[in-house]
Amino acid sequence: xxxxxxxxxxxxxxxxxxxxxxxxxxxxxxxxxxxxxxxxxxxxxxxxxxxxxxxxxxxxxxxxxxxxxxxxxxxxxxxxxxxxxxxxxxxxxxxxxxxxxxxxxxxxxxxxxxxxxxxxxxxxxxxxxxxxxxxxxxxxxxxxxxxxxxxxxxxxxxxxxxxxxxxxxxxxxxxxxxxxxxxxxxxxxxxxxxxxxxxxxxxxxxxxxxxxxxxxxxxxxxxxxxxxxxxxxxxxxxxxxxxxxxxxxxxxxxxxxxxxxxxxxxxxxxxxxxxxxxxxxxxxxxxxxxxxxxxxxxxxxxxxxxxxxxxxxx
Amino acid sequence: xxxxxxxxxxxxxxxxxxxxxxxxxxxxxxxxxxxxxxxxxxxxxxxxxxxxxxxxxxxxxxxxxxxxxxxxxxxxxxxxxxxxxxxxxxxxxxxxxxxxxxxxxxxxxxxxxxxxxxxxxxxxxxxxxxxxxxxxxxxxxxxxxxxxxxxxxxxxxxxxxxxxxxxxxxxxxxxxxxxxxxxxxxxxxxxxxxxxxxxxxxxxxxxxxxxxxxxxxxxxxxxxxxxxxxxxxxxxxxxxxxxxxxxxxxxxxxx
Numbered sequence: 001x002x003x004x005x006x007x008x009x010x011x012x013x014x015x016x017x018x019x020x021x022x023x024x025x026x027x028x029x030x031x032x033x034x035x036x037x038x039x040x041x042x043x044x045x046x047x048x049x050x051x052x053x054x055x056x057x058x059x060x061x062x063x064x065x066x067x068x069x070x071x072x073x074x075x076x077x078x079x080x081x082x083x084x085x086x087x088x089x090x091x092x093x094x095x096x097x098x099x100x101x102x103x104x105x106x107x108x109x110x111x112x113x114x115x116x117x118x119x120x121x122x123x124x125x126x127x128x129x130x131x132x133x134x135x136x137x138x139x140x141x142x143x144x145x146x147x148x149x150x151x152x153x154x155x156x157x158x159x160x161x162x163x164x165x166x167x168x169x170x171x172x173x174x175x176x177x178x179x180x181x182x183x184x185x186x187x188x189x190x191x192x193x194x195x196x197x198x199x200x201x202x203x204x205x206x207x208x209x210x211x212x213x214x215x216x217x218x219x220x221x222x223x224x225x226x227x228x229x230x231x232x233x234x235x236x237x238x239x240x241x242x243x244x245x246x247x248x249x250x251x252x253x254x255x256x257x258x259x260x261x262x263x264x265x266x267x268x269x270x271x272x273x274x275x276x277x278x279x280x281x282x283x284x285x286x287x288x289x290x291x292x293x294x295x296x297x298x299x300x301x302x303x304x305x306x307x308x309x310x311x312x313x314x
Numbered sequence: 315x316x317x318x319x320x321x322x323x324x325x326x327x328x329x330x331x332x333x334x335x336x337x338x339x340x341x342x343x344x345x346x347x348x349x350x351x352x353x354x355x356x357x358x359x360x361x362x363x364x365x366x367x368x369x370x371x372x373x374x375x376x377x378x379x380x381x382x383x384x385x386x387x388x389x390x391x392x393x394x395x396x397x398x399x400x401x402x403x404x405x406x407x408x409x410x411x412x413x414x415x416x417x418x419x420x421x422x423x424x425x426x427x428x429x430x431x432x433x434x435x436x437x438x439x440x441x442x443x444x445x446x447x448x449x450x451x452x453x454x455x456x457x458x459x460x461x462x463x464x465x466x467x468x469x470x471x472x473x474x475x476x477x478x479x480x481x482x483x484x485x486x487x488x489x490x491x492x493x494x495x496x497x498x499x500x501x502x503x504x505x506x507x508x509x510x511x512x513x514x515x516x517x518x519x520x521x522x523x524x525x526x527x528x529x530x531x532x533x534x535x536x537x538x539x540x541x542x543x544x545x546x547x548x549x550x551x552x553x554x555x556x557x558x559x560x561x562x563x564x565x566x567x568x569x
Contacts, residue, residue: 087403098328
């Protein structure tokens with residue numbers, strides 16, 4: 001097990017006259033992973049990123065990056081961290097080239113036009129290098145922000161809602177670029193409220209709500225542990241009651257005895273195997289069916305379920 | 315103390331580029347305003363005026379007019395330079411960079427001092443079209459212009475961090491600096507004021523700046539040059555200290 005690249009302990013942030021945005025957050029990020037921080041709006045995702053990147057002053061707790069305490073050795077650590085903010089904040093009158101050259105210098109790197117060209121080409125921005133940023137489309141502006149964040153070759157990159165307001169095609173394109181960064185060994189922490197994005201990209205997922213981390217786990221493990229399979233079986237003839245061999249499965253009879261609904265499994269194949277066994281049992285019992293609709297729960301179902309449970313508990 | 319020269323240079327270059335991008339506002343507007351002052355006060359009215367402290371009136375007002383433009387432009391430019399990134403959100407990059415107060419100030423203030431020097435050169439070249447003058451201590455004058463530009467850039471920087479609206483950004487240069495410069499001996503010698511106004515005028519710190527610059531031009535001044543120099547340096551130190559505290563506490567920069 002590698003040392004975490006970023007380690008957060010007891011991080012708390014209370015805004016002046018405001019709510020507690022972060023409440024005793026503990027989090028470890030492993031080198032080379034893509035970590036997705038999921039949460040509804042106002043959950044504390046951006047505050048968490050801000051606290052690591054120096055935009056927010058934490059009220060309490062410690063942050064260690066690359067083994068260095070950010071409160072003391074912030075210079076060394078920050079030189080290795082990149083940030084793509086949520087808002088499209090760029091100097092609109094600057095050209096793309098000057099904007100990224102500025103970022104490279106600001107982070108203490110020598111001017112390296114070859115590297116800047118490489119970055120712009122990888123983000124399909126090379127032919128826009130002399131354009132003023134204000135003349136670019138929203139998606140391109142976001143890529144300029146990514147190029148700025150990459151100009152100093154960070155080892156740890158924060159992407160705050162990288163695909164917010166981006167169309168589907170561009171979003172997929174962005175996912176490929178993020179995957180390419182991971183290939184190059186960059187550790188990526190992304191916040192999103194598009195669960196699909198986390199499902200597609202992340203190695204691990206953290207769920208945050210009301211400034212508290214509710215759960216952190218491998219995406220697969222989380223889906224196995226919390227995922228379910230749902231199968232809806234339309235019966236050929238209504239049933240008054242379920243035979244014992246069918247009632248042994250996690251099933252419910254509904255719609256006047258014409259629909260049998262299965263809910264169970266682990267979302268990673270276990271449920272599907274059980275549904276297959278259920279259909280065989282139905283056949284053995286002489287119960288006919290006309291259609292079968294089966295689906296595994298997505299990360300989104302898990303996420304919504306988890307937040308729902310939390311809201312009920314509160 | 316660690317100092318990242320590349321970061322400071324990046325900020326310096328960006329600030330200079332911003333000035334050249336807005337050359338009309340940064341350079342042409344002050345040239346036009348100064349020209350108008352010279353036409354009205356230097357050539358037309360100045361021709362009817364007695365020399366002041368042995369200096370022809372048209373030449374006498376040059377240091378004051380230069381100071382008037384320099385203070386206004388430097389303060390506005392620096393305050394705008396830090397207020398706009400706060401307003402648009404681009405400040406995130408500066409705050410997340412491995413950059414401390416030293417690099418930020420060297421970048422911002424160095425650019426302001428350079429711009430001040432360029433502005434002064436342009437104003438003096440413009441003045442040459444209207445009146446004849448000689449500069450007694452040109453190197454000292456250049457140093458003093460840079461010192462004043464640096465000090466007021468720092469002051470503007472504080473202003474840009476303090477302001478939370480465009481209105482506040484304009485209030486200090488317009489309602490305080492300009493009137494104080496007008497009343498600070500730009501168009502007259504404070505010594506010529508009747509008592510007790512001559513003493514009251516010295517409560518105006520800008521009078522010391524105008525007097526100091528005038529000394530570098532003509533070797534004559536209302537207050538000793540050492541006092542002007544000391545006051546400017548003192549102001550610079552106070553501004554640097556305030557900014558150091560702002561960076562340490564994150565006031566209006568970090569939430």
